[in-house]
Amino acid sequence: MIEIIRYPDRQTWKQLLKRPVMETEGLESTVAAILADIKMNGDRAVIKYTSLFDHVEMKDYLVGEQEFDEGEKKCSNELKRAILDARTNIEKFHRAQIEMPDVIETAKGVICWRKPIGIEKVGLYIPGGTVPLFSTLLMLGIPAKIAGCREIITCSPPGKGGRIHPAILFTARTLGLSKIFKIGGVQAIGAMAYGTETVPSVYKIFGPGNQYVNCAKQLIIRDGVAVDMPAGPSEVAILADESCIPEFVAADLLSQAEHGSDSHVLFVTHRNELLNNVLSKLESQIEKLPLKETALKTLKSSKMILVNNLNEGMDLINEYAPEHLILACRNANGLAEQVINAGSVFLGNYACESAGDYASGTNHTLPTNGTAKAFSGLSVDSFIRKITFQKITRTGIEGIGKTIEIMAGAEGLQGHQNAVKIRINH
């Protein structure tokens, strides 16, 4: 059910750790055509694709007060309580990310600082499909609010009867996100990027999606719209030693495997008997899983790898650059210091990925498919820009003036020199 590789040579790691490649033949041209249609025809095109892909005839996309009210009623009190509790922890972690600007006098009379300012207009995308990802709305909406973004719009595909899941509506309302458009897929990305008669255009688009949505996000970059990060199927790597509890490890592997049949899991240890033990727990636990078929498909393209020691294991994991990394090891603290490439790291036996997915406070929108080598997970940083400011006194420009003149001269830019000279000689 899962490939087991023992003591692979370092030379083979790169090949070994490759994620399953998705079939994308014709994908880009299909997506580009839809985007072009929306750019040109606005709402009319959005209505067309919503009918075609979501099988719903829409007239008005915007969720109204009545729909919000109904959503709130349909949400159980237990679920509302859970969402509010998760929100508290997520807010606590993200609010600490706001930094006050340090004002630096880099030279006498030269005062420089950076000021964080929220991106004015942002768009959040919440996928529909089989799972109502209200947890993702918490993960996108909370940092957007903390960053102080002035206009935050949300798109999510309409379900049966043209409705949005009550938990998404309740979450939006509790965060103060009042503009939700019932639009999904490529048409949602196009509407937010280019604007339509009813959907305002935004400067940056956030959120996960299927390969069509991700392709659309890559294409709008060329038109100057920013996106959060490249996204792919979810994944977890677990490094474990004899201090781990095999049942926990198996449950964590399965919680990732059930996400989608294109997910990827990686189990790494230096203990052969532990590997066998985890494998047998996997086999028994998967039987009781409602999403067994999905999990099984994921496991079939996933791997358990036996290494010589934990340090080698960390090297292998840094090469893999997992979205989620669980260090189920006695020396989790020490190994955490060796992490170079990962999205989010869970230490010890009780920090399960589910905790970070929902309620511990960290963000669950993370770099996948090895992009953790260059990208961070989502944070308040993703919703702001840090604008630099500088004040220079007459003394200040006299002090650094000569340096500027010499450098500008060496680069052949006399206009740059003049701007300094004219001030000093004034």
Add this chain to the structure above:
Amino acid sequence: MIEIIRYPDRQTWKQLLKRPVMETEGLESTVAAILADIKMNGDRAVIKYTSLFDHVEMKDYLVGEQEFDEGEKKCSNELKRAILDARTNIEKFHRAQIEMPDVIETAKGVICWRKPIGIEKVGLYIPGGTVPLFSTLLMLGIPAKIAGCREIITCSPPGKGGRIHPAILFTARTLGLSKIFKIGGVQAIGAMAYGTETVPSVYKIFGPGNQYVNCAKQLIIRDGVAVDMPAGPSEVAILADESCIPEFVAADLLSQAEHGSDSHVLFVTHRNELLNNVLSKLESQIEKLPLKETALKTLKSSKMILVNNLNEGMDLINEYAPEHLILACRNANGLAEQVINAGSVFLGNYACESAGDYASGTNHTLPTNGTAKAFSGLSVDSFIRKITFQKITRTGIEGIGKTIEIMAGAEGLQGHQNAVKIRINH
């Protein structure tokens, strides 16, 4: 020589503030073909394009110790001193950007933090052409070093005789950047993105370039390589009132205009007589400028705009989202508070753009072409990832466990529930 627009209607701003569009017919297919060739044929392709575009036959791209020594000798002591002085200020400003992680207990027994870790492998691109941009090497190399990137490689096109400008070599050596490859243009971006026999591949590529280089940076994103930001021609906006000194303003406009004939400048004021005054200073100062022809071309596609008052001016500038913004106004501090969209802001009469270009300490790699609406300028942040970590005690998971179970249940993910249940029931 420059278009003057008086009291434009708000409805017309968007159209009015459009940057000149560059001709890019056929650009993408040309660039894609070169990238594909380099991906396939490595060094052999790089040698071919270097011969074709730079008219130099190269055997060995890597700058050797002897070339570094010679470069250092050719650099005047005065220039060396200036580079070291600028370096001091830039380091001072950027070193303050390193943050120590805040450890947050989001709930009892749930401890979360973010740790900044340098991107392991980065590539810096320094354009050649008419100007040896050693200042840009300072702006890229200093934050890369402070971020703790382990492998930093630099590419810059070979000049006549296959050499790199001495000031670039001296700057590289003083920053401890020992790996400089004499490769330019699209072939440099391709070599760093995909790796060749001699050039290692990197995870993120930084630096300015012409439209071919920028197109190449957009294309490699699709192969999972990160880039700093979309780049376009340089630009400045100046908002001025009667407290400004027209000679200074004219000199600042020209220092931007000389950058390249595709640069863009914008002068905004609510004083008609000031506008005329600045115009006449522009006309006289441009006569003495060695790069007069370039500056004249820039001015021809640029604008001076008369507005009703300074607040309206700030609104207009926020819509423009300039790379550089000079607030030559008595109330520069107050207006600075109204800035929403800009790359870097200069306050008062003595903070000229040249200062930020070279030596005040702020970074000069900034978002252009309106992308300041979603992007920040370069900083140490650009060279790191902030990885989240979490530790959860048994008490911790017991506390947040119910919340996770309810939310996972509502999203239909029983595997996620199990990972919590199995721990609580253990």
